[in-house]
Amino acid sequence: MEERRREILAAAGRVFARKGFERSTTAEIAREAGVAEGTIFRYFPTKRDLLVSVVASLVMESLPALLERIETGTIEDAIKDILRNRLDLIKENAPLLKLFFAEALFREDLREKFIEEVVLRATARAEAFYRQQQEQGNLRPLNPQIAIRCLMGMLGIFVIWKEFLGGDKYVRFDEEEVLETITTIYLDGVRDRGR
Amino acid sequence: MEERRREILAAAGRVFARKGFERSTTAEIAREAGVAEGTIFRYFPTKRDLLVSVVASLVMESLPALLERIETGTIEDAIKDILRNRLDLIKENAPLLKLFFAEALFREDLREKFIEEVVLRATARAEAFYRQQQEQGNLRPLNPQIAIRCLMGMLGIFVIWKEFLGGDKYVRFDEEEVLETITTIYLDGVRDRGR
DNA sequence: CTAAATTATGAGTGAGCACTCACTAAAATT
DNA sequence: AATTTTAGTGAGTGCTCACTCATAATTTAG
Numbered sequence: 001m002e003e004r005r006r007e008i009l010a011a012a013g014r015v016f017a018r019k020g021f022e023r024s025t026t027a028e029i030a031r032e033a034g035v036a037e038g039t040i041f042r043y044f045p046t047k048r049d050l051l052v053s054v055v056a057s058l059v060m061e062s063l064p065a066l067l068e069r070i071e072t073g074t075i076e077d078a079i080k081d082i083l084r085n086r087l088d089l090i091k092e093n094a095p096l097l098k099l100f101f102a103e104a105l106f107r108e109d110l111r112e113k114f115i116e117e118v119v120l121r122a123t124a125r126a127e128a129f130y131r132q133q134q135e136q137g138n139l140r141p142l143n144p145q146i147a148i149r150c151l152m153g154m155l156g157i158f159v160i161w162k163e164f165l166g167g168d169k170y171v172r173f174d175e176e177e178v179l180e181t182i183t184t185i186y187l188d189g190v191r192d193r194g195r
Numbered sequence: 196m197e198e199r200r201r202e203i204l205a206a207a208g209r210v211f212a213r214k215g216f217e218r219s220t221t222a223e224i225a226r227e228a229g230v231a232e233g234t235i236f237r238y239f240p241t242k243r244d245l246l247v248s249v250v251a252s253l254v255m256e257s258l259p260a261l262l263e264r265i266e267t268g269t270i271e272d273a274i275k276d277i278l279r280n281r282l283d284l285i286k287e288n289a290p291l292l293k294l295f296f297a298e299a300l301f302r303e304d305l306r307e308k309f310i311e312e313v314v315l316r317a318t319a320r321a322e323a324f325y326r327q328q329q330e331q332g333n334l335r336p337l338n339p340q341i342a343i344r345c346l347m348g349m350l351g352i353f354v355i356w357k358e359f360l361g362g363d364k365y366v367r368f369d370e371e372e373v374l375e376t377i378t379t380i381y382l383d384g385v386r387d388r389g390r
Numbered sequence: 391c392t393a394a395a396t397t398a399t400g401a402g403t404g405a406g407c408a409c410t411c412a413c414t415a416a417a418a419t420t
Numbered sequence: 421a422a423t424t425t426t427a428g429t430g431a432g433t434g435c436t437c438a439c440t441c442a443t444a445a446t447t448t449a450g
Contacts, residue, residue, distance in 0.1 A: 001397085020301040022217035026438060036399040041439060075386070102300045105293055105359055106215040115365055140387045145366060146376045147385055153352030154345045161344070164300055170310055171340060181341045189384035190342055191270070192335045196427080221408060231429040236409060 005043050008033045013054045017095030021051055021103055051103065055110065058096050059117055065089055066118070067125050075138055080183050083155055087179070094163035101164070123148055154182045200238050203228045208249045212290030216246055216298055246298065250305065253291050254312055260284055261313070262320050270333055275378050278350055282374075289358035296359070318343055349377045 011033035015024045026047055030037040044050045066089060073081075090097060104111040123145070130144040139147075158178055161167035206228035210219045221242055225232040239245045261284060268276075285292060299306040318340070325339040334342075353373055356362035 004397090023301070025436085030400095037438090038400065038440075039398055042397070045439095047438065098300055102297050105297045106218070108361075111360060115360065115362065119362075120365060134387075137387055139385050140379075142376050142379065142385060143372060146368065146373055147380065149352050149356070150349045150377060150380050153348040153350070155348070157344050157348030157351055165306060165310065166303075167310065167314075170315060173341065177338060178341055181337050182345060184335075184337065185342065185345050185384065186380065187384045187386040189380065189382045190334050190337060191382045192329075192332055199427085220406085225430095232408090233410080233430065234428055237427070240409095242408065 004035065004039070008035065008040055008043055009050070009054055009057060012050045013058075013096055013099075016051065016054060016099045020099065052110070054096065055100050055103075055113070058093060058100070059114070062089060062093055063118060063121070066122055075133060076183055076187065079151070079186065080179055083151075083179050083182060086155065087159070087175075090159055091163065094159075098164045123152075126152075151182075151186050154186065199230065199234070203230065203235055203238055204245070204249055204252060207245045208253075208291055208294075211246065211249060211294045215294065247305070249291065250295050250298075250308070253288060253295070254309075257284060257288055258313060258316070261317055270328060271378055271382065274346070274381065275374055278346075278374050278377060281350065282354070282370075285354055286358065289354075293359045318347075321347075346377075346381055349381065 008029070012024075012029045015029045015032050018024075026040055027037055029050070030040055033040075040050070044053060066086065100110070100114060104114050126148045127144040130139060130148055133139045134141060134144070158173065161171075162173070203224070207219075207224045210224045210227050213219075221235055222232055224245070225235055228235075235245070239248060261281065295305070295309060299309050321343045322339040325334060325343055328334045329336060329339070353368065356366075357368070
């Protein structure tokens with residue numbers, strides 16, 4: 001049944017997200033899914049396939065949302081809106097993204113899949129947005145590939161800090177203030193030009 | 196002999212950096228170090244201790260360099276100089292940092308050590324720099340904790356892209372242009388105010 | 391209701407691997 | 421030169437864990 005497949009996939013996702021791939025055992029995944037260990041292997045030939053399927057389903061479900069919704073309005077609003085949307089999306093899938101990220105660091109094949117199907121497509125979309133705004137004279141003529149990554153990096157570090165490293169225990173940030181500050185810095189920089 | 200200890204540590208670092216912790220075997224580390232497998236355990240009680248020691252030695256050796264050298268001169272130069280120095284330092288230790296990062300994602304104890312001994316100290320130093328410049332009226336009155344992390348994030352994403360994910364295969368960036376653009380954006384933003 | 395087909399089970403298997411230990415080689419001490 | 425101490429070895433051990441397979445339960449077909 002297709003239902004079982006999804007249950008197993010979901011359980012695997014939870015366990016992987018909790019412990020990472022290597023430290024997760026198929027026994028625990030089976031327990032979490034409420035099936036026998038053997039059942040897993042009726043649906044997925046190897047543990048590795050389980051990982052790839054988990055990741056694939058995440059990508060397939062989240063990517064469309066990641067690529068849509070470029071708002072109009074002032075650039076401030078557009079950027080803040082983009083950041084907010086992406087942040088929500090990331091937060092929803094944080095455990096799995098973390099898993100994926102961790103695995104991608106040492107697994108060429110997973111990494112390629114991720115970079116090609118998510119990163120490159122998302123950045124291309126964002127770069128197009130930058131170029132478009134550039135032509136309208138709203139943004140400075142910087143290299144869009146670099147400029148876009150800078151914005152992603154600013155957002156990314158707070159995601160990594162909070163969602164991946166549990167940094168809240170050490171320093172907790174107010175989300176609105178962060179988004180506000182990122183937008184401010186990205187658009188106008190930190191230099192004080194006098195009032 | 197103390198020499199052996201360092202050889203084993205170095206070999207372990209190389210193997211861990213290549214494969215990640217779980218996928219590295221003590222047999223391979225022994226081969227890489229040119230010693231018998233049993234010898235490893237005369238110096239390090241467990242494989243885990245090996246990891247912790249590798250990480251500790253990295254931290255101990257790199258941290259001082261990470262914290263010194265806040266230059267004077269214009270803010271542009273100071274920031275560019277800081278970015279350049281940190282980038283060199285990171286690039287030198289990239290494989291081990293990657294390993295550490297990957298492990299930290301799923302290991303509370305390692306993570307705590309890293310955050311407390313490296314991240315918090317480094318950010319505190321940088322925040323102090325920001326505050327100082329703020330008081331001199333050079334930088335806008337933004338939350339220094341956030342502002343500093345934004346700069347780190349901008350730099351960080353390029354490091355992750357190139358050193359951790361091997362993104363050069365897809366998009367390669369000119370280092371100088373990246374540093375230049377980061378500095379520009381960080382100081383003055385991307386908004387076009389007309390010439 | 392029975393037979394066949396499908397799906398689920400979990401004890402069992404074998405491979406991999408961290409770690410041990412009985413032994414050897416070398417160095418230090420007498 | 422003899423003896424003790426220290427350093428190094430690698431085959432062996434026991435445990436973990438992904439994966440198998442003979443059997444059982446459930447569903448479907450006749």
